[in-house]
Amino acid sequence: MSLTNTTNESSCKASRTQQAYAILRERILDNSFKAGEQMLETTLAENLGMSRTPVREACIQLEREGLIKINPRKGILIKPISAHDMSEIYDILCALEPQAARLVAEKSAQGQIACESLERLEKTTADMAAALANDNLHEWAMADEAFHFALLEMCDNQRLKDVVLQFWGQAHRARFFTLPYRKKPVDSTKDHIALVNAIKQGDGELAFRIHAEHRLKGKYNLLNIIKNFDLESL
Amino acid sequence: MSLTNTTNESSCKASRTQQAYAILRERILDNSFKAGEQMLETTLAENLGMSRTPVREACIQLEREGLIKINPRKGILIKPISAHDMSEIYDILCALEPQAARLVAEKSAQGQIACESLERLEKTTADMAAALANDNLHEWAMADEAFHFALLEMCDNQRLKDVVLQFWGQAHRARFFTLPYRKKPVDSTKDHIALVNAIKQGDGELAFRIHAEHRLKGKYNLLNIIKNFDLESL
DNA sequence: TCAATATTTAATGTATACATTATTTTTTAA
DNA sequence: TTAAAAAATAATGTATACATTAAATATTGA
Numbered sequence: 001m002s003l004t005n006t007t008n009e010s011s012c013k014a015s016r017t018q019q020a021y022a023i024l025r026e027r028i029l030d031n032s033f034k035a036g037e038q039m040l041e042t043t044l045a046e047n048l049g050m051s052r053t054p055v056r057e058a059c060i061q062l063e064r065e066g067l068i069k070i071n072p073r074k075g076i077l078i079k080p081i082s083a084h085d086m087s088e089i090y091d092i093l094c095a096l097e098p099q100a101a102r103l104v105a106e107k108s109a110q111g112q113i114a115c116e117s118l119e120r121l122e123k124t125t126a127d128m129a130a131a132l133a134n135d136n137l138h139e140w141a142m143a144d145e146a147f148h149f150a151l152l153e154m155c156d157n158q159r160l161k162d163v164v165l166q167f168w169g170q171a172h173r174a175r176f177f178t179l180p181y182r183k184k185p186v187d188s189t190k191d192h193i194a195l196v197n198a199i200k201q202g203d204g205e206l207a208f209r210i211h212a213e214h215r216l217k218g219k220y221n222l223l224n225i226i227k228n229f230d231l232e233s234l
Numbered sequence: 235m236s237l238t239n240t241t242n243e244s245s246c247k248a249s250r251t252q253q254a255y256a257i258l259r260e261r262i263l264d265n266s267f268k269a270g271e272q273m274l275e276t277t278l279a280e281n282l283g284m285s286r287t288p289v290r291e292a293c294i295q296l297e298r299e300g301l302i303k304i305n306p307r308k309g310i311l312i313k314p315i316s317a318h319d320m321s322e323i324y325d326i327l328c329a330l331e332p333q334a335a336r337l338v339a340e341k342s343a344q345g346q347i348a349c350e351s352l353e354r355l356e357k358t359t360a361d362m363a364a365a366l367a368n369d370n371l372h373e374w375a376m377a378d379e380a381f382h383f384a385l386l387e388m389c390d391n392q393r394l395k396d397v398v399l400q401f402w403g404q405a406h407r408a409r410f411f412t413l414p415y416r417k418k419p420v421d422s423t424k425d426h427i428a429l430v431n432a433i434k435q436g437d438g439e440l441a442f443r444i445h446a447e448h449r450l451k452g453k454y455n456l457l458n459i460i461k462n463f464d465l466e467s468l
Numbered sequence: 469t470c471a472a473t474a475t476t477t478a479a480t481g482t483a484t485a486c487a488t489t490a491t492t493t494t495t496t497a498a
Numbered sequence: 499t500t501a502a503a504a505a506a507t508a509a510t511g512t513a514t515a516c517a518t519t520a521a522a523t524a525t526t527g528a
Contacts, residue, residue, distance in 0.1 A: 015481065040509070051483045052510090060291055064298045066393070073490055073509050088393045091333060099329035159300070159322045163397060249511065274479070285513045286480090307479055307520055 016050045020058035023048060028067050028078055029172050035234055038075035066170045080233035081174045083226045089171045090219035094212060096164050097148065101195060101211035102204040103155040109202025113154060118200065120150045125192040132189065137179050144185075147192055174234040178225045187217065250284045254292035257282060262301050262312055263406050269468055272309035300404045314467040315408045317460045323405045324453035328446060330398050331382065335429060335445035336438040337389040343436025347388060352434065354384045359426040366423065371413050378419075381426055408468040412459045421451065 014022070024044070027033045045055045059076055062068045069077040081089075107113050124147040131139035148168075152161040191214040198207035225231070248256070258278070261267045279289045293310055296302045303311040315323075341347050358381040365373035382402075386395040425448040432441040459465070 017481080042509075053482055053484090056510090057291065057294055057481095060294050061298055064295055070510095072511090075509090088391045091337060091391055092330065092394050092397065095329040095333035096326065099325060103325060157322045157325055159401070160326055163326065167393070251511080276479075287512055287514090290480090291511095306481090309479090 016054035017057040020044075020048055020050065020054045021061055024058055024062060025065075025067065025169075028062070029169060031173055031176070033078045035078050035080035035173065037078045038071070040075045044076065065166055079170075081170065082233050083223060086171065086174055086226060087219070087223060089167045090215070090222065092167050093164065093171075094215045094219060096160060096167075097151070097215055098208045098212040100152055100155040100157070100160055100164065101199070102208040103157060103160075104151060105199045105202055105204040105207035107154070107156065108199050109204070113199070117150070117154050118196065121147060121192070121196050121199070124150060125189060125196065128192065129189045132184065132186065137182070140185065141175070141179055144188065174226070174231075175222065177231065177234050178222055178229075181225045181229055182221060185221075188214070191217075250288035251291040254278075254282055254284065254288045255295055258289075258292055258296060259299075259301065259403075262296070263403060265407055265410070267312045269312050269314035269407065271312045272305070274309045278310065299400055313404075315404065316467050317457060320405065320408055320460060321453075321457060323401045324449070324456065326401050327398065327405075328449045328453060330394060330401075331385070331449050332442045332446040334386055334389040334391070334394055334398065335433070336442040337391060337394075338385060339433045339436055339438040339441035341388070341390065342433050343438070347433070351384070351388050352430065355381060355426070355430050355433070358384060359423060359430065362426065363423045366418065366420065371416070374419065375409065375413055378422065408460070408465075409456065411465065411468050412456055412463075415459045415463055416455060419455075422448070425451075 024033075033039075041052050041055055041059070044059075045052045048055060059068060059070055063070050067079060069079050071077055104113065108118075124143050127143035128140055128147065131137070131143055145168075149165075152164055155161070191210060195207055195210045195214070198210055226234075258267075267273075275286050275289055275293070278293075279286045282289060293302060293304055297304050301313060303313050305311055338347065342352075358377050361377035362374055362381065365371075365377055379402075383399075386398055389395070425444060429441055429444045429448070432444055460468075
């Protein structure tokens with residue numbers, strides 16, 4: 001599960017601030033840093049082999065991104081995600097991702113969607129089905145993510161893409177941890193197929209409705225798991 | 235037009251970084267700093283009477299917020315807004331604000347909306363109508379903003395509120411500049427009244443549809459002005 | 469003259485020193 | 499012993515010094 005905004009812009013060597021940002025973000029997303037953990041600027045700087053300055057600058061960005069909370073004399077807190085946080089995040093994704101689907105379908109109606117893009121959607125959907133057949137939930141989640149990201153790439157709205165990725169990032173750990181508790185997500189493959197068809201037909205309203213429904217199911221799935229298994233903060 | 239996130243959290247004296255952030259943000263939003271203008275960190279630091287460090291930290295946040303672009307050896311660029319930018323921003327707001335309306339209506343259905351909140355919506359709507367009657371577009375815009383913000387306050391989703399405010403911020407100057415070119419926004423009062431009714435009835439779906447329609451009109455209004463008057467970048 | 473190269477300049481990126489302040493510890497007095 | 503006050507501590511907030519590097523300028527050789 002990448003979830004790294006692989007824009008890799010400028011591609012030349014990254015500044016220490018950028019390095020610190022990338023490393024810290026990765027460690028948060030892959031759970032090397034546990035939720036609730038707190039660390040001092042100084043400690044982080046030592047660990048990363050750099051001075052406090054770039055660490056601070058990276059942390060400011062991570063805080064804006066909603067991944068950490070800077071607690072002035074307590075340290076950098078890796079923000080845990082509560083059920084309420086999750087609900088907030090999904091209410092945003094439930095609005096934004098269907099909008100992305102609509103935009104893609106509308107572009108498609110005007111013949112502005114490349115074949116390869118549609119094929120990528122179909123490929124990732126097939127990957128999901130295959131992973132499901134093999135009972136490999138981790139692979140399934142990766143393919144699911146790939147589908148959703150591909151859709152975002154296609155909608156030609158950088159801001160929309162960025163903001164959705166931001167909230168995916170916040171929800172990432174929770175999705176990962178609840179994965180084993182999910183009942184087999186057999187419907188999701190169907191939803192994706194239906195969405196791709198709506199896009200091909202260029203029916204924006206339909207694409208929106210299908211994706212909204214799809215996301216809403218995802219929300220309730222996740223929230224039920226968090227409540228039933230008493231995973232109050234992840 | 236405040237548009238400042240008046241959370242005023244911690245309320246104790248603000249750090250220089252926070253001061254710099256607040257001042258710079260205000261100057262960008264109120265157009266003291268013109269779009270396209272570029273300034274050096276050093277210059278800004280001198281102007282604000284502080285060292286580069288807090289200015290840098292503030293700028294990092296403003297860049298994340300989409301208001302400036304830090305161009306390594308060129309300076310801090312006040313980002314101009316193009317028609318395409320505007321379209322991106324409104325496609326996001328067209329998804330998020332109706333979602334906020336839905337959430338408020340659903341809370342209302344469960345009797346969780348305070349009377350004063352509904353009254354605030356009605357008050358700001360009345361203010362809009364009054365401003366319109368007086369041909370005072372500036373007052374109208376302020377009341378309109380107040381209505382939209384009040385709605386966001388009511389939806390009990392801090393993230394949703396923050397992210398909508400972020401994009402309002404990006405669009406702020408453009409809305410302000412196009413104000414005199416707008417045809418009298420007589421419909422908007424009606425839309426707001428209809429929305430408040432839907433909320434009172436607790437009809438989330440209706441509230442969503444009304445607000446989506448409302449925002450979509452706003453989008454086309456603004457984009458047409460930008461195109462017709464050749465305001466390519468604001 | 470002009471293009472290629474070397475030099476200088478000026479701005480940022482980064483480290484570090486210092487100032488400030490919340491917290492903790494120690495001291496003191498009842 | 500314990501609560502209040504004082505001192506010490508430790509972390510951040512901020513300024514500044516230095517390193518790096520892109521851009522601008524000057525130099526050189528054809």
